[in-house]
Amino acid sequence: MSETSRFRSLEGGHGALKGAQTxxxxxxxxxxxxxxxxxxxxxxxxxxxxxxxxxxxxxxxVPGIGKTQLGIQLAVNVQIPVECGGLGGKAIYIDTExxxxxxxxxxxxxxxxxxxxxNTAHRLKDFPACPEILQPNSFLxxxxxxxxxxxxxxxxxxxxxxxxxxxxxxxxxIVVDSITxxxxxxxxxxxxxxxxxxxxxxxxxRFAKKYSLAVVLLNxxxxxxxxxxFHLTLALGDTWSHACTNRIILYWNGNDRxxxxxxSPSLRSATAPFLITGKVYEVTRVI
Amino acid sequence: MFPGIEPLNPLLLPAQKLTLGCPVLDRLLRGGLPxxxxxxxxxxxxxxKTQLCLQLLLAALLPPSRGGLSAASLFIHSEFPFxxxxxxxxxxxxxxxxxxxxxxxxxxHSPDDLLSLLATADGLLARPPTxxxxxxIVVDSIAxxxxxxxxxxxxxxxxxxxxxxxxxxxxxxxARRFGSVAVVTNQVVDVxxxxxxxxxxxxxxxxxLWSSGRxxxxxxxxxxxxxVNTRLFLSRKDEIADxxxxxxxxxxxxxxxxxHLPEASCEFVIVREGVSGIEPQRxxxx
Numbered sequence: 001m002s003e004t005s006r007f008r009s010l011e012g013g014h015g016a017l018k019g020a021q022t023x024x025x026x027x028x029x030x031x032x033x034x035x036x037x038x039x040x041x042x043x044x045x046x047x048x049x050x051x052x053x054x055x056x057x058x059x060x061x062v063p064g065i066g067k068t069q070l071g072i073q074l075a076v077n078v079q080i081p082v083e084c085g086g087l088g089g090k091a092i093y094i095d096t097e098x099x100x101x102x103x104x105x106x107x108x109x110x111x112x113x114x115x116x117x118x119n120t121a122h123r124l125k126d127f128p129a130c131p132e133i134l135q136p137n138s139f140l141x142x143x144x145x146x147x148x149x150x151x152x153x154x155x156x157x158x159x160x161x162x163x164x165x166x167x168x169x170x171x172x173x174i175v176v177d178s179i180t181x182x183x184x185x186x187x188x189x190x191x192x193x194x195x196x197x198x199x200x201x202x203x204x205x206r207f208a209k210k211y212s213l214a215v216v217l218l219n220x221x222x223x224x225x226x227x228x229x230f231h232l233t234l235a236l237g238d239t240w241s242h243a244c245t246n247r248i249i250l251y252w253n254g255n256d257r258x259x260x261x262x263x264s265p266s267l268r269s270a271t272a273p274f275l276i277t278g279k280v281y282e283v284t285r286v287i
Numbered sequence: 288m289f290p291g292i293e294p295l296n297p298l299l300l301p302a303q304k305l306t307l308g309c310p311v312l313d314r315l316l317r318g319g320l321p322x323x324x325x326x327x328x329x330x331x332x333x334x335x336k337t338q339l340c341l342q343l344l345l346a347a348l349l350p351p352s353r354g355g356l357s358a359a360s361l362f363i364h365s366e367f368p369f370x371x372x373x374x375x376x377x378x379x380x381x382x383x384x385x386x387x388x389x390x391x392x393x394x395x396h397s398p399d400d401l402l403s404l405l406a407t408a409d410g411l412l413a414r415p416p417t418x419x420x421x422x423x424i425v426v427d428s429i430a431x432x433x434x435x436x437x438x439x440x441x442x443x444x445x446x447x448x449x450x451x452x453x454x455x456x457x458x459x460x461x462a463r464r465f466g467s468v469a470v471v472t473n474q475v476v477d478v479x480x481x482x483x484x485x486x487x488x489x490x491x492x493x494x495x496l497w498s499s500g501r502x503x504x505x506x507x508x509x510x511x512x513x514x515v516n517t518r519l520f521l522s523r524k525d526e527i528a529d530x531x532x533x534x535x536x537x538x539x540x541x542x543x544x545x546x547h548l549p550e551a552s553c554e555f556v557i558v559r560e561g562v563s564g565i566e567p568q569r570x571x572x573x
Contacts, residue, residue: 063512064491064544092294098324098459098516101547102300103317137298144294149460153292160292181513182456186449220513222448223488225441232488235513252489276549 034087036078036173036214038070039112042272043259047248053087053172053214056205056243058179058263060219060234061250066257066276067218068099069108070250071175074216075143076105076112078173081133084120089172089213092164094157096148096181102140109139111277144171151182155196158203165211172213174204179217180235194239201243217244305423305468306354307339308346311564315540315553316519319346319354320470322422323462325455325514327429329473329505330521331498335538335557336472337366339521340425341374342561343470344390347423348383356468358422359389359415363404365396365431377561389419398432398450405457412465422467424458430474430506448510455514471515475503491518491543492550498522505543518543540564 035050044050051057051074061067075093080086093100113134132138144164148154165171187193208215220235234240234247247263253273260271304318313319320326320343328336344362349355362369369392378386391411395401405424412421433450437443458469475498490512495502498521505511505518512518520541528535541552554565 062488062490062509063515064518068546093297098463099546100297100300101321102297102302104547105297140297143297145297145300146292146294147463149463150456157292164294181452184448184452184513185456186446186453221509222513223509225444252494255494 034172034212036074036087037080038274039073039077039115040272040274043274046259046261046270046272047246051173051214051216052246053212054208055245056201056208056215056217057246057248058217058219058234058240058244059248059250060221062221062232062252065250065252066274067250068177069104069276071177071216071218072100072105072108073112074173074214075175076109076139078214079139079142080112080116084116087172088170090142090144090168090170092144092146092161092171092174094146094148094154094174094176096154096176096178098147099177100145100147105140105143106136109136112139144168148182151196154182155200158200161207162203165207165213169211171211173216174207174213175216175218176204177218178235179219180240181220183236184220197236197239198243201240205243301466303351303356303466304354305343305356306346306349308342308561309555309564311566312540312553312555312562313354315542315551315564316545317548320468321517321547322356322466322468324516325458325462325469325471326517326519327471327473327505327515328519328521329475329543331475331503331523334498334521334523335555335562336521337370337427338373338557339562340427340470340472341370341377343423343425343468344374345377345381345383345386347468348381348386348389348419356422357419358467359391359417359419360423360425361391361393361408361411361421362425362427363393363395363401364427365394365401366428367394369394376559380560389417391421395426395432398454401426401432401454402450402457405454405461408461412461412467420465422465424461424467424469426458426469426471428472428474429454429511430472433507444508444510447507451507451511451514459516473511474506476506478502478504493520493541493543496520496522496541496543497524499524517545517548 034053037044037050059067059070075091078087078089078091082088113136116134146157148157183193183197204215221232222235224231224233245265248259249262250257250259256273258271258273261269301322303322304320306313306319328339330336344360347356347358347360350357393404395404408424415421433447437447461467462469488509496504520543523536523538525534525536538555539552540555542548542550556563556565
């Protein structure tokens, strides 16, 4: 057999090596089970290990609850080396509101690195490249940052990612912070808005599945006047709700921050408390 | 349409801050107000919001080595009259040449006024009339613009909300494009009843905010809260100072939410020279 026909046999599973798969297939199957840790044990637990790759997860909550903090934390944690149980991947961070602050991302990266050095030192001793890779500035350099100032720019950027992801196979998470800000102005044509949002959500779902990465959409909350009183809902909830595989709501429970799973195909509804500290998301001490 | 779409290394993002003109307050905010970002200063009347804004106008003129932006400013006011005499008094201690010649003042009477002023400001930012670029835009206050035009029914609230997002998007786009600082002041409203209503929804680091003995929250609701990057709250409390019954006013600045700051607060005073933070000391109570 010629070289080309042998290669085709391996791919299609025909001929002598039926049932075999390419190394790429094996790698992507392995990554199917991968999650990105949130940095908070209890939150990871109710998520079934962490934020899932190949899925779209929406995270909603009031201003100041910690959505951006979680977004940055995930953009850092996706980079945890494979040797330490992470994905060793890169991140895309689409900032639509100007919430991403480098100094904060630097702190979060420092926190992640110091945790790795404390907890996985035994795994790292055989990892020679360690000192260069485990630097906050290296972590920051692995975040592909986009700043969006209008809804048209948002659409154009997501379209641009089509080609970008073909070339950057290391990207394992896309964070959009926040997904709806630029759509909350007055649209002359609401049908257009619905079409645009629908198109965007389909593209993002496709990216998640095709490139086996996690898509995390941070969303604002709003009050909806229903039956004579105000209820808290996620912004643009009706036009958007079908697009996400999972939904996490961050909220205040007294003086504590909590997270609960609002939607998930595989996980039951559950709550977990979390803290935002100087470095990372942390679990609160259980009294 | 967007030929320049390209990812950026976050390390290349502008990280400059504008000093508040006081090292104690700067420490609270880790340097001052960030460029490329919208900071809201909320508080009741006479809490010190406008005083702080005037101080920022002068601070912008300082060189970066002193925490400034070497820049001119645009001050859009919706409260009247504009405190020109106070600004003039403060400017006398400014080290910049001709400070008042680098502060542009405009009045806005409605949300549409503000939007058209901001559109005109693009020209000001792109082609500054003096040799200094304009890198600080202040809106004092956002609340006054929405006092009369809108009723409290769901339809008007929706219309109002659309305008918040349009204004905020414009301010953020300008801040990003020109590397400028955007500051918006806001009034407060009383919080009545339970946490259930739209007004009582907890936003930020404090379960409740107090000023002059009343429980308050920044005006314009949850919608507007979603429009700013950083929310600072100025409060005041009149206290009986001693047995003689003389009273004094105590003031605090609190970080309600910010993407880069933890929960923190700082006491300050307003003196002839301006707004000045008080170094925290170990005292019992409060």
